[in-house]
């Protein structure tokens with residue numbers, strides 16, 4: 001974790017912020033639209049006037065999909081005013097450092113590993129769970145760095161991943177219909193009328209949980225736990241005898257030997273490179289009241305940052321060009337992402353990228369593709385082609401989870417083989433297009449759950465009921481996630497070797513020509 005480099009100016013309260021001046025699109029305002037169908041995308045105009053109109057509240061001039069229908073807006077204002085007075089969770093300088101790291105992921109000099117719970121839960125909040133996820137991310141990054149030969153940017157889906165976009169507004173069980181669960185920051189997962197009423201004070205609880213989570217993560221990242229000299233000690237207990245656990249132990253021993261060798265060569269074993277790691281947090285920028293309350297002006301640059309997390313992404317359901325989420329995200333200084341399914345049209349993607357990253361700043365934007373293997377093979381080449389023709393710099397990230405959800409025996413699940421097939425397709429397509437696979441985004445947990453079918457962990461259809469703990473979407477368990485990291489490492493290594501060979505062949509050709 002980077003230390004704060006930029007002082008933030010404090011916490012302007014919502015009320016202290018001027019409302020965005022009304023624009024010519026203000027007539028379309030439908031605030032608090034609940035899970036409306038996507039509107040027709042209308043690209044933003046690129047005039048300077050429009051940029052000048054951004055403020056942390058200007059999103060309020062646009063339709064905001066997937067927002068809760070709170071019973072009392074006054075209480076929402078009170079809760080948000082409280083949060084607006086709290087300290088920022090992350091610092092602008094950290095976000096800028098992350099952006100520098102992500103710029104390297106766009107060019108193939110580094111790779112993003114983004115992972116964590118589908119939805120963090122108040123009831124599953126404890127130090128062991130945070131440690132186990134952190135440890136799993138460390139393990140996976142070591143596998144990918146040692147096997148793949150590139151630095152890995154570690155980005156947790158945590159310390160803020162509380163709000164969930166839903167396909168339907170209601171859920172029906174045994175003939176009873178209730179509002180759907182939208183994440184612990186909004187309402188409760190229990191199937192009761194009371195639990196499903198959105199409660200604004202949950203925003204404050206989510207802030208507090210995020211702050212405590214970040215506090216522990218910063219401790220783990222810089223307090224010695226993540227030092228590379230401990231690489232052999234990170235195996236999760238329940239994995240010690242699994243194939244993945246053993247494969248990790250073998251690899252960790254080799255890393256350890258390499259480190260001893262470097263120590264013998266004079267590498268300072270107490271340097272921060274050896275003793276600390278950089279770890280960043282991310283979540284979907286969905287619940288707009290919360291995001292606005294944590295948007296702060298960086299006093300060193302005058303830029304505005306979303307201080308609820310280092311990296312915020314726009315979901316597939318809320319990425320319409322003329323809507324609130326895009327309006328908000330285009331104005332904050334953080335590195336950001338946007339999820340993209342097979343519904344995305346190449347020209348729409350180019351327009352969206354131009355809106356979210358008008359200055360084409362490397363590291364600013366990750367395009368997180370999630371469509372399932374077959375659709376990815378059919379659609380991604382055109383998206384890559386359009387973006388490359390437009391000269392836009394993005395980090396392409398593969399989310400192999402959200403295009404592969406199915407229902408088996410009443411459980412929402414995903415098959416490891418389908419997840420892996422999408423990762424395979426992602427690497428293949430980039431190889432064919434000559435573009436750069438920049439990262440992977442996984443819903444996963446350090447817990448020994450049975451939510452996704454298959455993998456070396458051999459979770460069968462019939463096992464789903466035994467440890468199915470997610471409140472929303474199924475996650476890879478630790479073994480399945482580690483197995484995936486070995487596969488990613490193998491593809492990164494292949495890519496590196498192929499590029500080295502091509503360079504060598506080119507070099508030889510040049511020698512022959514001269």
Ligand SMILES: O=C[C@H](O)[C@H](O)COP(=O)(O)O
Nearest residue numbers: 118164165166167168472473
């Ligand atoms: O995690 C992503 C979404 O919130 C989730 O896939 C939506 O699930 P639903 O289709 O059950 O609403």
Ligand SMILES: C=C(OP(=O)(O)O)C(=O)O
Nearest residue numbers: 165315316317339370402
């Ligand atoms: C909702 C999510 O994804 P998507 O927007 O891609 O459906 C998610 O990652 O939690």
